[in-house]
Amino acid sequence: MSHDMPKGRRIYEGKAKVLFEGPEDGTLVQYFKDDTTAFNAGKHEIMSGKGILNLRISEFIFAELEKIGVPTHFIETISPRQQLIRAAEIIPLEVVMRNIAAGSLVKRLGLTEGDALPRPLVEFYYKDDALGDPLISEDHIAVFNLCSAEELAEIVTLAKKINQRMVEMFADVGIRLVDFKLEFGRVKSDDGTRIVLADEISPDSCRLWDIDSNEKMDKDRFRQNLGGMVDAYQQVAERLGLMSDIEEA
Ligand SMILES: Nc1ncnc2c1ncn2[C@@H]1O[C@H](COP(=O)(O)OP(=O)(O)OP(=O)(O)O)[C@@H](O)[C@H]1O
Ligand SMILES: [Mg+2]
Structure with a gap:
């Protein structure tokens, strides 16, 4: 290492x-x-x-x-x-897109894990470990000026577009995209500041279930002591056709 x-x-x-x-x-x-x-x-x-x-x-x-x-x-x-x-410059938001009920949404609203949502749900959490990343609303973002209204509109548009593509991408390899977390940041260039997708998108930050068995292929294996977390991540990489690159590395 x-x-x-x-x-x-x-x-x-x-x-x-x-x-x-x-x-x-x-x-x-x-x-x-x-x-x-x-x-x-x-x-x-x-x-x-x-x-x-x-x-x-x-x-x-x-x-x-x-x-x-x-x-x-x-x-x-x-x-x-x-x-x-x-x-x-990271915007202090964890933007969560959900397609199926799981995790904190289930607890907060008394849903059943696995319930399909009527349409994709966008949530915002204030990125602050000391506070435990609390759920906040669009108005909190405005009142505390975490980003501008224009930036938030751009972020929501991008998050929905990302969700659509990722749902497809994973469905193509037999995986259900339950939910995931995104981070965005500001990058300065000659023609002003723009919003970019930052951080990572991986089985650490997504919920991924096998389409047939609903078996978990993400960090919930670790959270819930199910075992086989790395094997599951490897299975995700394998299905996406990425394992030959990794074996060569
Ligand atoms: N393009 C970028 N520019 C600057 N910072 C970034 C960029 N992409 C990601 N980061 C930040 O880098 C850090 C990555 O580290 P890691 O994911 O381990 O952090 P973390 O333990 O989740 O903590 P945090 O609460 O800070 O996110 C995060 O703070 C993330 O927001
Ligand atoms: Mg992180």
């Missing part, structure tokens, strides 16, 4: 990734660790090989989204655990 550490200055260590200064101004290196946490880091384990799988799956999804016009922070993959990305 030590042979694959970025050379730049370490800027931020999160629960699953480390950010390093990139080779050029305005760039960062996102390093994917094997650390796996849940319940706001109340539960923590090292899951060998997870970082490599998440990088590859996230890279693939970001590339598919770029193809349909979603701007992202992704520049290039440097190594199996390192991605070169554009540095963004």
